Amino acid sequence: MYLFKKTNIDFIGLRRIAFIISGILITSGIVSLILKGGPRLGLDFTGGIEIHLKFTQPPSITRIREGLKSIGLGGAIIQQYGPRDENLVLIRCGTKESAKERLAQKIQEALREEFKEKENAFSLQSIDMIGPKVSRELQKNALLAVILSLVGMLVYITWRFELRFAVGAVVALIHDVLITLGALSLGNFELTLPVIAALLTIIGYSLNDTIVIYDRIRENLRSYRKRRFSFRKIINLGINQSLSRTVITSLTTFVVVLALFLKGGPVIHGFSFALLVGVIVGTYSSSFVAAPIVYSWERKGGEGS
Template structure:
């Protein structure tokens, strides 16, 4: 609703209720574009693009489901212009962050390192977004903020691995790049796992006790911490090996 505009109403029923009951009632009205999403036990969110129909939906549900007891948990209204503006800013924030990351790592390390890092970040965000889509969870501005936090967190792990690779390339000269990368991952693995585990525990507490307001943000962070931990070692590093094999560095001949 933050990005498309319209009205969102969340209901909490005291008795078991199905989305089909609500959907059947709404489809018999002029509100055929309404979307119904289960958000918890006997909780449902109804989204309608028309901003002016919030009270109308409440009255329709009261009339058609008069045998059930429920409460309206929240009503949100976002204009289409504001929704479009928020969507544009969210896209811009993600693209700008990835571009700046690409630029920074290219300067700090090499361009091929930057490619591996950015692909790994895309991987982290897309998988997290995919899990949200599978469970039909709502994408809100706090969730977008969680995506950007995931990008920063995963990048930190990736840079730790990359820094160890760079050090070992200078100290271990008689091994292939793949062997150096494997050694570097093993050397930094314990640090990565311990750091990620402590973060995971904190975020898990937020998921369990943070309530509905923090659920989207904390769930995205929980997924992102797990995905980002393995992508820094098993996505970014293999891409570096692939890039080195496909575009090998020129050999400087000694005179």
């Protein structure tokens, strides 16, 4: 299926405008991060409290959240875990070590009020503290995961294509991550482990799109160099040939993620928002960042035109 039968957009000619737009977006995000003292770290990275409850009846996550809203904890992480017939619920929220007992008491009182129609609706199983040491370890591991993924991409694309293609792809991936982090900061979303997972997903999604375009460019280099096509024309041709596939894939993904953002609830808003931004930026960077960087590299070598 082709959304566009034939296009002839000069992506390379638009590269300077695209680079300016990217620079503005990245700068805006960095300024926001600086003004806010860095990303707004979630419970996974700052530490907090975990409360384990056992309900006598299958618990309603919606009602539990309503009960927590009354004490200002509507944004707490609430998860049902274990066998369904055991009715176990985990509540996670940020607090200091010295306040954990008082907070646990407030949570129990709020939930007893919410479930007041049934006496002894739940019992407290345990209270655990996520300390700063564990949180720092999570921060380190999350950063390491992103860096290793980028290094792995660089090695893989250098082996599959050439170094110039690998550099273009990795720069585009860093571009995507920076803009997404900036958007999260501007939107005041927390940086949590699910958001890190979203960033890694964005890296994979954007790379897949870039590889498709690179593959088309490589095929065209074999076919059209003999006809004395310029490197600029070959790159533009490759992007235009992939454009229909790129737009269709991105639109279908965007619609699914948009539904997740609108209907998925507040707990995954940060995750789905990061994916929304990442799908848009990743699609843009494959055509307007990665391939133009390959062209600029070639041009500096004296072969581009």
